Amino acid sequence: MIPRTVLLTRAAEQAGETAARLRARGHVPVVAPLVRIERLPARIDDAAQAILVTSRNGAAALAGATVNRMIPVLAVGDATAADLRAAGFAEVRSAGGDAGALSRLAARLLDPGGEAVLHVRGAEIRHSPLEGLRAAGFRTAEAILYRTIPVTGLPDSAAACDTALIYSPGSARRLLDAVDFPASLHLIAISEAALAPLRDAPFAASLQAAGCPTEEAMLALLDGLPKNPVAAAPNRR
Helix, strand or coil: CCCCCCEEEHHHHHHHHHHHHHHCCCCCCECCCCEEEEEEEECCCCCEEEEECCCHHHHHHCCCCEEECCCCCCCCCCCHHHHHHCCCCCCEECCCHHHHHHHHHHHHHCCCCCCCCCCCCCCCCCCCHHHHHCCCCCCEEEEEEEEEEECCCCCCCHHHCCEEECCCCCHHHHHHHHHHCCCCCCECCCHHHHHHHHHHCCEEEEEEEECCCCCHHHHHHCCCCCCCCCCCCCCCC
């Protein structure tokens, strides 16, 4: 494994945990958030049949809301599910994937004739797990628990990075807008969708998407970067 200097542009609330994991593996993290999270006050209706959570930001916001922790919760992935269990929710299941996987899990487990299925989310959203449920006849509702506030520009320390971790299409687009200095970055994304906005980035030395949407899969790719990924036929799917 070659030690890398890794750019983390995700919100500070999540970047700290990732930075610790990078240090433990011998890498050097550079935390440079391009967004901050603003929580919005909310009270969740006890009548919801289940709550759908599509991100760790959503999990953190739900944990801070007034909510009955006995309501079943379906989470998009394992890390989000773990956060919800740690916050005291009694019944949590993970879809282990994306919004589509979460929608399919909900359709399989929940009652289309029951109370509304509630999606807790941020103010900005590209894909909703409720679309498929509505088509299947479920009653649905939404609660906006947070919003993301862009942070302009990267610090000078970002110029020392040789790699960046990308966790969403939004963070990819923000990185594309923020890099205004000569750079050559190996880009590792949590999914093909997160990688897509960066496929033609002028600063991309190589591009790789994790085989499954987990941070552990991203870190495995990071640890496996060869000395010269450009010469080693980078993945530009």
